[in-house]
Amino acid sequence: MEETLELRDILEILKRRRRLIAGVFIAGMAAALLFLLLVTPRYTSEAALKFNPSRFEISAQKSNVGSELFDRLMAGEIAAVKSPAILMKVLKAEDLLNDPELNKTTMTEMVARGLNGLFGYAQADANHDAKILERFRKKLQVGNPDRTNLISISYTSWDAKKSALVTNAVANAYLAQHLDNRLASTPLAAKWLNERKVALRERWRRSEGAAEKFKAKNNLSYVSGEKLREQYIDRLNEQLVLAGTKTEAARARVEQVRQLLKSRNYQQLANMLQSDVLTQLRDRFAAASQREASLSISLMPGHPEVRKVRAETASLRAQIENAGRRVLDNLEVRFRAAREREELIRGNFDKTISGIQDSSPDLVKLRELERMAASDRSIFETFLNRTNETLEQSTGQFANYRLIQVAQAPTQPSFPSKFKVLVLAAIGSLAAGLGLSFILETLCNTFRTGAHVSDVLKLPVLATLPKLTRKELTGAELRRNPERVLAHQRGTAFAHGVAALNIGLRPAHGDAPARLLAVTSAQEREGKTMTAASLAQEAALSGCKVLLIDGNWKNPRLRAIFETHSRAVSVNGRRKNGQSEPLLLHDLSTGLDILPAMAGAGNSSRFGASEEFAALLSSARDTYDLIILDTGPVLSDSDSWGPISEADGTLFVIQWNQTRRDVAARALRTLETLDAKVIGVVLNGSDLQQMEQENQVVSAGFTRRAAPAVNGRHGIDDGAAKAQPRPGLHSF
Known part of the structure; x- marks a missing residue:
């Protein structure tokens, strides 16, 4: 018959082994106190960034981002914060490459150097910056607490002030990098619009100045009650100006779409064309790109998951290119139609002017100069509005990221926690004493x-x-x-x-x-x-x-x-x-x-x-x-x-x-x-x-x-x- 351990037996064992239990408990608490005295305290400072996906512009109107897309966007942004480009900027800006804490030699490295020196393989440390970057990355924690729209950034260091300084530096470097990326998202289109805007402004000023000079030179003035033919000429002139404006706008739109396709700026392309198809493709492409960036940090380039997401990104890019070229073909058709209409109106205008039997050719010349000035002014205003819209879209999304919590120097160390260490030591030593007592009783x-x-x-x-x-x-x-x-x-x-x-x-x-x-x-x-x-x-x-x-x-x-x-x-x-x-x-x-x-x-x-x-x-x-x-x-x-x-x-x-x-x-x-x-x-x-x-x-x-x-x-x-x-x- 098997023996059963009753409560009285357990109490007798505890009473018999009470000295052993007390000794193990005292030794465990002494070890915990010694650990608290000898270990170097570490301080952790935390900063928080607020990400507002509800203002993420995916079409002509603002719309909410779905849950799956939100998770992918947050994962991509977290990976971006820990990217080597941002971290290396912080290391150089704060002179952390020579920081003693990051340059501390570990026991593994000491053993490796000793073995290399023993076997004659000693060599200079050529990967110093890479090692410092990896250690810095391990001390930096970036996360998304409870799947909220917050990105928490924390850094752990031996120095409380340095932990706050480095945390704020990483947050500011990320915000600056994000702003630079937004400003450079449409560089070719913005540059072309600016150059075109300057040229059109000068053209408008020259044409308007020529009309004013001609009016002053020939002492011409306008009165009410113009003749019927003059009113007809004015209507033709207005139609010609409007047709020229539409033609120039269509041509500018074609050129802008062509530049955006060439620069692969799919986000600006979807915003400009206001196409639902391009908007959906753009959102899928952005999510795939974020996932590719996240996987590239944690996995090797040849990993199957990395190759799969790269193939998905390339497929979406090809679909966007094809959709954009179809839209470009439609715009070119509209541009040619507008140009033909302008030429038709211009021909009618020329015929009307040539058929007028008027003794004042100066008036005709003045009307032509005024028409050219009005046309140049309309074209300039159209391009000015387009340029302002482009710049606003390039910088407006920076407001989606905002620093809502600045890291402060902590007053209490994050490690070790005295209360936790003492509680764990008490529980662990007591459990060890009890376990050892019962083991000895079993082995006795x-x-x-x-x-x-x-x-x-x-x-x-x-x-x-x-x-x-x-x-x-x-x-x-x-x-x-x-x-x-x-x-x-x-x-x-x-x-x-x-x-x-x-x-x-x-x-x-x-x-x-x-x-x-x-x-x-x-x-x-x-x-x-x-x-x-x-x-x-x-x-x-x-x-x-x-x-x-x-x-x-x-x-x-x-x-x-x-x-x-x-x-x-x-x-x-x-x-x-x-x-x-x-x-x-x-x-x-x-x-x-x-x-x-x-x-x-x-x-x-x-x-x-x-x-x-x-x-x-x-x-x-x-x-x-x-x-x-x-x-x-x-x-x-x-x-x-x-x-x-x-x-x-x-x-x-x-x-x-x-x-x-x-x-x-x-x-x-x-x-x-x-x-x-x-x-x-x-x-x-x-x-x-x-x-x-x-x-x-x-x-x-x-x-x-x-x-x-x-x-x-x-x-x-x-x-x-x-x-x-x-x-x-x-x-x-």
Whole structure:
């Protein structure tokens, strides 16, 4: 069955790992404060341009721009603001090419220069301006907030004043470039009209001056009541002047259309002709051109999207050219018709003049001069109006772009935001501390509490022995042999824990037969010898006659521990006088007898399986109240399996927060195959402070509740009293 993590378990984990969580949180906040102290603040200034597409002139009347066209126009204008031409003007005007901020060498460039110098490829930086331009572009932000008709321009710099200065410079450069483009949108047509206007003005002045001079020279004056023929001549003269004006206007229109087609000024061409077809084509062509400019900045020239939009632009240009030529053909037809009408009227006028029998040729000459002056004046006024209209259309659209917000030097840095950094650091460090705590709990494959031992191994924890402190290990002897601490330190937490274990294992009746207790572990260095030696000394000090046997023949330790304060005796009590009898060490401090390894007649690990060792154990049962066998590790010393299987009970020692759960489980499975009688677990080397924080241990060596009676004898449990022995294992 899968284990579920309850709220109480989560709270216990948080309580157990609170120091780690607090440490990670404090470290994260300290790192955030250090970041705020060391990082260079950056300031961002913003300017805003207002774009009014409702006044964008697409025909003779103002009309609104559609949503799709508006988005394309805005994208094109944003790309124009960040175009290299405008940015390079700003860099040169503000002397930013030598700005330290833009000329700062990055780590990548330093590494590249170092590698080039190492391999002999060092060369002058020929693309300095291009690199500065690219860095400047990255610091400049241009956008269309919320798809409004505003263009926001912002620049980020280390200096607040410089950020405002550069932002305003970019905005002004864009406006100036936009004005220049509008003024130069119809250069050929405007130049031709201006030249034609000057020529017509001079022609009108000369013809009018000639008429006035002729009138003054011949002393001619006009009175009312002219003759009928004079009135007829005047009407013909007016018709001739009107026809000449129409002819000249038609010719001027043809010339202007021809010039606009030649210069490809499709916008002015559509405005002048007031053609719906040309207006639609012009709008589509403008949108395609804007899209082409935008894609050319972000994509390579050979990109499929760029080629596609270029093909669309070329197709629209060809359609506009064809439509314009058709209109030009119509205008030429009208021009020829006007010219033929003028010639017809002129012929009638000449016939009328030649047929008049008048004695005053001066009057006829004066009328002709006045007619020429009136015709030249009408033509001049027509061209003057056309020139003014052209110039107005060239400059009028600049009003569509207006600077509505001037960038100001900011008082607070845009980066880093102290509040955001501290909040993110607090949330991130807290999340990291919690995550690390749960990860460590998940990866923790050791035993930290008695409940863990009972849940995993299904065995009761008989005692929890704390780790010896430096204060308890006083003197060189105890630091060298901490297993003898029971003989010198009786009031320590460790001594209380061993005493509790001894009481739990004591026979219920004094005349009960002696017991053989094996003490083992899964691997070396888990406190097995420490537990066996301490339990043997405690039992001996409590009045029992105890024999401690060193059954770890591969790594014997008991001789080195006890021989300093012991005397050697034989098993039958005689002093050493023969070679066939195994020798014992009698500890003078506790009265404990020790049978060291390698002391038997077999003088090897085979001694544990010999008949002599079996006879020794049989004799010891009659002599001693308790026999404790310190065996080798179960998983690495198979020579100890025989004595373990013959023991009346086995204590399984686990090192706190060190013995892996899978290793302990594998060792218990091995004991199960040996039919060993595992009576419980001793949790050795525990950190009582941490275990008390986990609400598992009340005091050193004593667990929360007493274990249930086992065969009339009482053990000690740490809250896992309900744990039952493993199947196949027997109670002691």
